[in-house]
Amino acid sequence: ALPADTLMVLASDHGNIEDVTKGHTRNPVLGLVMGAGAKSRAGGLTSITEIPTLILATLEAEV
Known part of the structure; x- marks a missing residue:
């Protein structure tokens, strides 16, 4: 299991x-x-270009 x-x-x-x-x-x-946060954030991914935004949002960093 992941932390x-x-x-x-x-x-x-x-x-x-x-x-x-x-x-x-x-x-x-x-x-x-x-x-x-994977279930709430990853469901709408349609492109590899969206992965950095997903990671930053999960880290609660400003985009």
């Missing part, structure tokens, strides 16, 4: 397993958010 004040974010920036290319694609990729 109560921990947010773990795992993400991939590629989605190429189905076409084996080396470039970036727009294919869906794995994303996993666990820990403090």
